Amino acid sequence: xxxxxxxxxxxxAVTGGTSGLGLALVxxxxxxxxxxxxxxxxxxxxxxxxxxxxxxxxxGDIGHKEGIYPIATQITGNLGGLDALINNASxxxxxxxxxxxxxxxxxxEQALQxxxxxxxxxxxxxxxxxxxxxxxxxxxxxxxVSSDAAVNAYSGWGAYGASKAALRHMTAIWAxxxxxxxxxxxxxxxxxxxxxxxxxxxxxxxxxxLKRPEAAAIEIVTLLxxxxxxxxxxxxxxx
Amino acid sequence: MTSNDKLRQQSAxxxxxxxxxxxxxxxxxxxxxxxxxxxxxxxxxxxxxxASLIGTHDATGRPIEVRLAEWMSVHDLRQFAAIxxxxxxxxxxxxxxxxxxxxxxxxxxxxxxxxAVVDQLLDHPRLFRLRFIGDRATILAGLxxxxxxxxxxxxxxxxxxxxxxTSIAADPIAFEAPSAGFALDWRILAAWRQxxxxxxxxxxxxxxxxxxxxxxxxxxxxxxxxDIPEKTAVAIAHAQSKRGRIIAIxxxxxxxxxxxxxxxxxxxxxxxVARGRIGRETxxxxxxxxxxxxxxxxxxxxxxLRAFTTDALLDEVSEEVRVHKYHPHDFGDSLLIERPRPRxxxxxxxxxxxxxxxxxxxxxxxxxxxxxxxxRRPSGDGAVPASASEAMSMQ
Numbered sequence: 001x002x003x004x005x006x007x008x009x010x011x012x013a014v015t016g017g018t019s020g021l022g023l024a025l026v027x028x029x030x031x032x033x034x035x036x037x038x039x040x041x042x043x044x045x046x047x048x049x050x051x052x053x054x055x056x057x058x059x060g061d062i063g064h065k066e067g068i069y070p071i072a073t074q075i076t077g078n079l080g081g082l083d084a085l086i087n088n089a090s091x092x093x094x095x096x097x098x099x100x101x102x103x104x105x106x107x108x109e110q111a112l113q114x115x116x117x118x119x120x121x122x123x124x125x126x127x128x129x130x131x132x133x134x135x136x137x138x139x140x141x142x143x144x145v146s147s148d149a150a151v152n153a154y155s156g157w158g159a160y161g162a163s164k165a166a167l168r169h170m171t172a173i174w175a176x177x178x179x180x181x182x183x184x185x186x187x188x189x190x191x192x193x194x195x196x197x198x199x200x201x202x203x204x205x206x207x208x209x210l211k212r213p214e215a216a217a218i219e220i221v222t223l224l225x226x227x228x229x230x231x232x233x234x235x236x237x238x239x
Numbered sequence: 240m241t242s243n244d245k246l247r248q249q250s251a252x253x254x255x256x257x258x259x260x261x262x263x264x265x266x267x268x269x270x271x272x273x274x275x276x277x278x279x280x281x282x283x284x285x286x287x288x289x290a291s292l293i294g295t296h297d298a299t300g301r302p303i304e305v306r307l308a309e310w311m312s313v314h315d316l317r318q319f320a321a322i323x324x325x326x327x328x329x330x331x332x333x334x335x336x337x338x339x340x341x342x343x344x345x346x347x348x349x350x351x352x353x354x355a356v357v358d359q360l361l362d363h364p365r366l367f368r369l370r371f372i373g374d375r376a377t378i379l380a381g382l383x384x385x386x387x388x389x390x391x392x393x394x395x396x397x398x399x400x401x402x403x404x405t406s407i408a409a410d411p412i413a414f415e416a417p418s419a420g421f422a423l424d425w426r427i428l429a430a431w432r433q434x435x436x437x438x439x440x441x442x443x444x445x446x447x448x449x450x451x452x453x454x455x456x457x458x459x460x461x462x463x464x465x466d467i468p469e470k471t472a473v474a475i476a477h478a479q480s481k482r483g484r485i486i487a488i489x490x491x492x493x494x495x496x497x498x499x500x501x502x503x504x505x506x507x508x509x510x511x512v513a514r515g516r517i518g519r520e521t522x523x524x525x526x527x528x529x530x531x532x533x534x535x536x537x538x539x540x541x542x543x544l545r546a547f548t549t550d551a552l553l554d555e556v557s558e559e560v561r562v563h564k565y566h567p568h569d570f571g572d573s574l575l576i577e578r579p580r581p582r583x584x585x586x587x588x589x590x591x592x593x594x595x596x597x598x599x600x601x602x603x604x605x606x607x608x609x610x611x612x613x614x615r616r617p618s619g620d621g622a623v624p625a626s627a628s629e630a631m632s633m634q
Contacts, residue, residue, distance in 0.1 A: 057376075059380070066399075068401075069383075069399070069400035069404070070289075070383035070400070071383075072286075073289070073379070073383040073400070073411045074376075074379050074380055074383050076409060076410055077316075077379045077410075077411050078375075078376055078379060080314070081409065081410060125404070127406075127425075128284060128286065128405070128406060128408040128409045129286075129409040129410070131407065131409075132407070132409040132410075132440060135439070135440065135468075135470060136469075180432060181425070
């Protein structure tokens with residue numbers, strides 16, 4: 001991996017960690033000695049990725065209210081605290097993509113549950129752990145994965161775009177509010193990537209024109225490190 | 240919990256007892272405007288485990304509820320001391336719950352996805368050492384998904400995990416919620432910070448508060464591990480050097496700090512275990528005031544308050560709580576009690592006059608004060624707030 005920074009001792013949780021950008025993040029972080037916990041819905045895939053990477057795999061659905069606290073308990077319980085949360089899990093909305101007038105209310109609700117309400121719930125449940133990490137001098141950061149569909153109005157991307165726009169604005173407000181606790185909030189648009197989600201949305205896209213998720217993962221981890229105190233401080237804390 | 244319970248928490252009340260014994264009734268939302276610059280609030284940031292597990296006693300096939308109650312070694316999820324109940328659920332008061340099937344060492348329990356073994360009986364039919372089978376991550380996943388928070392018969396709706404995590408909850412090691420922390424929210428913390436009031440945390444594995452069994456309850460609280468971060472120890476030393484007060488959010492913070500405290504009231508950072516009860520005879524070395532829930536005399540939470548103030552004043556508090564219909568229990572109203580501060584010569588002269596001005600105010604209990612060990616703070620320093628009722632008052 002073309003990253004040359006010592007990340008040992010950092011504690012990071014990634015949602016949607018078994019495919020696309022999330023998987024690239026889990027692999028990158030775990031390969032650099034980060035204590036990683038990841039969340040995904042399918043038990044078998046979670047086990048497979050946990051075995052492959054050595055990261056803690058957690059079976060759960062971000063879009064499901066009752067699942068959030070069990071997920072949070074496992075994240076902090078396994079990692080012994082939390083320095084950064086990456087809300088990466090995303091739902092596309094109707095597939096194939098649909099015009100808003102053709103979108104079922106339930107499809108919009110589902111996109112909002114996974115892309116907005118789920119990240120809100122999980123971040124709120126883990127905010128105490130992130131603030132505790134920040135008080136201890138290790139820093140605390142939340143990265144919410146966004147999209148250019150959160151900013152631009154693309155036909156057919158209504159459920160996804162509206163939910164990601166709401167997530168982006170929530171991130172901006174939370175960034176303001178959490179400054180006093182020294183917890184950073186970042187919204188990051190990784191660009192169009194060669195991922196299963198993109199293939200669902202644009203089945204005939206030429207993969208060679210798309211960004212590799214591994215490249216986006218490096219960009220995100222670089223931004224994450226910039227949002228945390230220097231590693232020397234963080235490494236001094238407990239593993 | 241219902242939304243009504245949550246609404247009631249927003250309108251919760253606070254009974255404040257100042258160091259000179261003055262009792263005041265406040266809205267708890269006013270916590271944000273209490274205390275003085277230089278004071279330090281210390282709270283417990285433990286998150287609460289879903290420590291109640293239902294399942295079956297394999298040997299008899301009979302139902303069993305297991306409540307995890309004590310760490311054998313903190314963060315080691317394989318072994319706990321646990322309390323067992325037989326058939327029935329939390330809607331039955333714990334006092335009335337039937338005994339579990341007779342437990343023998345080696346008995347296996349099926350607790351949802353978790354398998355456990357009775358390792359050792361602990362001198363009571365309900366109390367035993369339990370060992371989970373499996374690795375740490377598997378046990379944690381089983382607990383997180385199958386476990387429920389320990390429930391209370393007096394609440395009409397079952398508690399969910401989000402009901403028992405305080406706003407600041409971080410490390411899931413408590414068996415019951417460090418409930419004084421329910422009074423805090425991020426708005427209050429921001430207001431304190433803005434006013435120059437310090438905020439620090441420790442992590443204390445709050446244990447089970449009651450088993451319903453009188454013999455078992457005599458053994459409470461069980462040993463509770465805690466960890467005091469370096470930054471918190473530094474913040475306490477800083478506040479002490481500036482004569483700020485150390486205000487504990489909850490009995491668990493008092494237990495951790497007073498367990499860790501050196502004779503001079505300074506606090507070394509690091510891990511420890513709080514043992515035994517704090518009560519009338521316990522000298523407080525570090526903590527100056529406590530925010531806690533409304534408890535009944537005899538309850539270990541209430542008995543701990545006797546370390547802060549006199550029995551006579553606590554009787555008066557109980558009467559005020561009754562007359563003004565304060566809500567008891569973990570999700571109810573709050574008490575804030577500041578212990579008398581050591582008086583300096585000029586204050587001693589002021590004391591009786593001030594006492595005469597306020598109806599219902601009690602004269603300082605001299606017997607009580609002389610029984611205390613010498614305070615760490617050198618006397619005769621004018622920087623000590625002249626009147627604690629001023630010091631505690633709203634800004």
